[in-house]
Amino acid sequence: MEGFTHLIPFAAAHEVIRQGRRDLTLVRMTPDLIYDQMIGAGCAAKLVFSWGGNPGVGSLHRLRDAVEHGWPRPLALEEYSHAAMANAYDAGAARLPFAPFRGCPGDLARVNPNYRSVTCPFTGEAITAVPAMRPDVTIVHAQRADRQGNVMIEGITGVQKEAVLAAARAIVTVEEVVDTFDGGPVNSCILPHWTIGAIAVVPGGAFPSYAYGYYQRNNAFYLAWDGVSRSRDAFGAWIDEHVMQSGPDAFAVHAAQVA
Amino acid sequence: MEGFTHLIPFAAAHEVIRQGRRDLTLVRMTPDLIYDQMIGAGCAAKLVFSWGGNPGVGSLHRLRDAVEHGWPRPLALEEYSHAAMANAYDAGAARLPFAPFRGCPGDLARVNPNYRSVTCPFTGEAITAVPAMRPDVTIVHAQRADRQGNVMIEGITGVQKEAVLAAARAIVTVEEVVDTFDGGPVNSCILPHWTIGAIAVVPGGAFPSYAYGYYQRNNAFYLAWDGVSRSRDAFGAWIDEHVMQSGPDAFAVHAAQVA
Amino acid sequence: MRYTPDELMTVAAARCVGNDDVCFVGIGLPSAACNLARLTHAPEITLIYESGTIGARPSVLPLSIGDGELCATALTTVPVPEFFRYWLQSGRITAGFLGAAQIDRFANINTTVVGAYDAPVVRLPGAGGAPEMAAACQRTFIVMPQSRRAFVERLDFLTSLGHGDGGDHRARLGITTAGPAKVITDLCVMEPDPQTRELTVTSLHPGTARADVESATGWTVRFAPDVGDTPAPTAHELEVLRRVRLDTDKAHEGREPACPTR
């Protein structure tokens, strides 16, 4: 489930929680609130990530609770830097088995055996390598699909395109469906329909992150989440009310309010 | 001098010919008419390329004359496939020493010692590798620059961005200068001013190729070039009249005519 | 309705692809064939040109793979490195069309040079996108006129791999795609033998005799046990093809006086 700050597929994550999925390996450069919720709800057995904080606010308390105290269950970590993960997605999309990049010496390579090295056959330099990222399923949120099922992403595109192209299957939630993308910028970020397995129309589905051109990031929610997520009880109550007793339609209000 | 069919910097090439440059190593995926002219004019000692034809028409006769008969001087070849060169530019822009890609077995690797192999440190697969492409100078043509010197390319962007970022220095010719790019698509292909050494305003400078949004490709010129370039004399007369006795202003008529 | 050999080849090539195909389209006959398919039986087909135009729907045939028409009608246009990395190398392209100056019995092709590489008799344009297309497209189709000069016992240069030395050679090289599925000439259609992968004539074009094929092939050509007849182009196919060709010729005459050469 990618979406670099922008277009984070919260509605899809809530559906995963509601369906009671367990033992998932969650992959995301920035786990953000979306994985904090899924981890706290007990969906995850493993997290593959590169920066696990609440941006500009502080800790992800549910992530910390899982790592530090094993609550609600222990969480295995596979940890990279952003550069490593971005290159791994890129290699996944290109169907290369590994991604070479200029890594930084440090302890990450000590705790993650997926940091290896290749020797440049021309200069002899040792270049860091990580395996290509190839998720079983990638879920992203996008601004719009056309009637044929092509998907357009605009603004901060993060690693969404790479994550979709790297995955065995891809699911996309969108703000709306339009007739055609004709007349738009010719170099737009568009995923053709044959790269996508399923599309669900969920207006507001990226709340409290945002959809460029539709609604803004709700920074107040990110600030308030710090309080909600600090206590297991408050978190449980929040999930119960806003996820378990709710549904994808609840997101529509966010799309409408700030349009 | 890049520009994949689109935005080929002909005006800049003519200036290079007029200045009597010699012994150049010319790099370009598709030499096209631009290098046919420079080779025929005797500028080039070596050509690095991946497809040397007149698209949809046939041979580049000046290129063939140089390779087959050493006229006007012998031309060394360093030959790749498109995939190899595109990956090599990509690695150059990323400052990696080599580019790994899934190459195709064949004789290219036999005649070009720059085809080597790296072993994936995870799967053990042998992956083809070529050295990063790092030109001394890249020259491209673009639609527009803003007053700050940022450059925007729209339409078929080819390997222009990569070629600029891979080069030690970059020169750009543009159709026009605008005040600002504000209000354009947020994910446009823009090269910031600090990636570019010099900009020259040459309306029509891509003729007979084209500038998307400005003027169309002059396919008739490409068809007629077959006749002009077949004979050394006709070619010489053409270069004399249209390059040596001419100047960059001569391109402006092409920008105006089909706007 | 009468037709030329070129029209028959184009129509036969067009019939190789359908709505679900994602095609790597080269210029010339492949472009005509793919667009003919799009304008007749496969309106949903996806055409990709190596200039990075994905889902192009040109109204006239491009002279080059980078004509503005392709970009203007495409779903989107991506950088060329991205095209080769995310779209071709990834195996997402289901069908590719190739042409060649030389082909051998295992459908390996040469587009580089006639004669020795260092002292060529004819210097051809070279590889372009063909080698990785030959390796990464799920299936390829080779379209070229048949003659002893082109259908040779031994290539002067192996630019793009077909079935290698035959049999499971592709697989042994670690290549997972099917390789050349058909060779369409002006005389016949050839397909690789299921075991040996040697090209075998599977259908003869209307009016072609076995001897015509034999005399235009530089090796002892094999025929399938049940050689069929290539269906002739339909009137509709020919009409559509001729209309788009006519529109194209008009467009390519140019809006300006041609090459200013006196």
Next chain:
Amino acid sequence: MRYTPDELMTVAAARCVGNDDVCFVGIGLPSAACNLARLTHAPEITLIYESGTIGARPSVLPLSIGDGELCATALTTVPVPEFFRYWLQSGRITAGFLGAAQIDRFANINTTVVGAYDAPVVRLPGAGGAPEMAAACQRTFIVMPQSRRAFVERLDFLTSLGHGDGGDHRARLGITTAGPAKVITDLCVMEPDPQTRELTVTSLHPGTARADVESATGWTVRFAPDVGDTPAPTAHELEVLRRVRLDTDKAHEGREPACPTR
């Protein structure tokens, strides 16, 4: 004009960069500092956030590195893999700002974990863009409050390389960039010794004594022969900083009722 330690740190950081700098900007104090520079002495400075926004000119400070404000005001926004490959790894970024939970005498930093990696006392957010930023930016500046808990003899985890074991260690590792050029704390400014690369106090903030620095540092801290005084923020700098902070707070209160938690 009175000011807070945070304001002093922000102003001191802002003064490290100029018009020709291309800055990798992180969230929080670095973002405030870089935008302060842009709004005061360096109007032409280029700010790049790792979300891929190149040349961002936000009117309010973003809470996250991916706020819409950054994209809307940027020259362009590129995919994250492209950012890390073409823009950071290529060495095009001249200045980067880092913060940390722990730093050692050679300006190596830890943002990963306090305690053992497998049994952490405090799990920190992790690496993010920091390691490659530390390796690829031409110079880096580290900004963090000074305390014995943070300025440690030995890191629990080396997330991002500073000067390694000191001396020419970076160069021996094949890294060509200069590494940490300054550490700006709430007490002083430290710079690496030209030879040993050990952090050395080069200027004390107004009102700070040497003993204050010593008691807030987990190793025996060295002072340069000529320790200067950090210039206080000017009234103009403080005004601009406070105005942008005020605008930011207003914007972050949100347009909707906050987190719907009852």
